[in-house]
Amino acid sequence: MCSHCSCGQPTRTVQLRHNLLATNDTAAERNRERFAAAGLLVLNVLSAPGSGKTALLEQLAHQWRPAPVGVIVGDLATDNDAIRLRAAGARAVQIQTGDLCHLEAAMVGRAFDQLEHQGMELLLIENVGNLVCPTAFDLGEQLRLVLLSVTEGEDKPLKYPALFKSADVVVINKVDIAAAVGFDRAAALANLAGVAPQAQIFEVSARSGVGLDALMHWFSHQRQ
């Protein structure tokens, strides 16, 4: 079976998959050069469906002002998220992936063509909600942010180790309802420390705004 992604391809398709990833890597490098030339800090934001990616991005768009925040957002269907993000002040471009469970670098490059990035400091790429498929696809980002909500259980880093190992920063979201859902914070932090010791950890509530200052402060330092 293919060891480079999650698609369940038998061995004979592995070479084709390698070619696909090599093509993606080339497009990702081109994106990275364009992002650097534009002076942008670019994050690839990944999580399960419903962890609060869009809510977090709305808050960041709101609080990063006066500089506009750019968002490229991927979903299989609908442009609900781009509409929400524009209402929060972001410059947002929606990618509809159809039946594809992750974004690819070439899609992101085409979406970036549509984005007015003058004056922009921060570009957030909201990937398709999925803890497996996006892992192998570099989009040209500088940092990979994995979002984990307290409602999902403390063992998600153990169950989806490849994605968490690839994270530069892990944000634990919905801490305002941690007690209501019986979240075991110590266990979650221990699991993250075991699987993703490289990752910076933040604990926030995108709804109440708790913890966002520290995250934004950290973002600011990554730009320098």
Next chain:
Amino acid sequence: MCSHCSCGQPTRTVQLRHNLLATNDTAAERNRERFAAAGLLVLNVLSAPGSGKTALLEQLAHQWRPAPVGVIVGDLATDNDAIRLRAAGARAVQIQTGDLCHLEAAMVGRAFDQLEHQGMELLLIENVGNLVCPTAFDLGEQLRLVLLSVTEGEDKPLKYPALFKSADVVVINKVDIAAAVGFDRAAALANLAGVAPQAQIFEVSARSGVGLDALMHWFSHQRQ
């Protein structure tokens, strides 16, 4: 791009993918015959990571007594869920899929070999937490149950239409915290009615037990 799954394969791999799905369908039919011969009601349980699949299955295992409930559970890594389910009285077999984001029928067939199904009425297959990849893979189940938690947002049926369209039953979980997370029940039900009008809807809390009687009553009728 491949129109049969979510794996992002370019066109030239589509034929190989078709072959993979045809092989899976053959194995699924064999599973279905074996399940019918054993007099089992078999459900394929699908959801995003953290929607509460394992918690729901624990409750069903507990409440279906005295008949034992069988569970075949898939995760990329760990056997945490099988351990939890055995503690709840289920006969559980864990499948570790490595980097594969869905179960396939042949894996389920091999796991079923390991399951003592004497006296069993109900077999639950807990798929990998993913709203995309498992959609195209028939496991030989009679019914497909999609779980949606109130913490995930009301628009998930719109964003992942293929999976919801394939559901026989949709269970809305974590209704005990619906108010705390600001869940818009009417919007969720309207979205489900639009995307998945064929699906029977239940609203439960796997934690508190609310709504499980109605779900189990419905299961009993499906066995007849």
